[in-house]
Amino acid sequence: MSDDLPELDRFDRAILAALSGDGRMPVTELARRIGLSKTPTQARVKRLEEAGVIAGYRAVLNPIRMGLANVAYVEVRLTDTREAALQAFNRAVRAVPEIEECHMMAAGFDYLMKVRTGDIADYRRVLGERISTLPHVASTSTYVAMEAVKETGL
Incomplete structure (x- = not known):
């Protein structure tokens, strides 16, 4: 990979999969799911955010429930x-x-x-x-x- 793109290992990919399903997941739950302790999990999330791999967090709205079917x-x-x-x-x-x-x-x-x-x-x-x-x-x-x-x- 180029210097601009972070190398993603299995823990990073597990973090991304978990957070893409639930961006509000507490870090303790995230750490438990991926099999790391809280501190290295937090550090990995921060690194992924700083590298732009995690671009942000948002509420996912249901357009049909909003009358936009x-x-x-x-x-x-x-x-x-x-x-x-x-x-x-x-x-x-x-x-x-x-x-x-x-x-x-x-x-x-x-x-x-x-x-x-x-x-x-x-x-x-x-x-x-x-x-x-x-x-x-x-x-x-x-x-x-x-x-x-x-x-x-x-």
């Missing part, structure tokens, strides 16, 4: 893919709360978005008023998810 995936094609246009598009996407994820793609389209709304009528409004008006959008294609079979983070 509709998921659409949107392919976006741009009219301009020069760097300034890409940066303008990226900045504008970050300001649209309904867009949960946006990825630049190496495909027959430029971006793939995951958009979450209350229902299809809400999605239609977001598409017409927000997504279609993003900088340099030429066209979109929408795919509506019928059921989440596997979603990490929930």
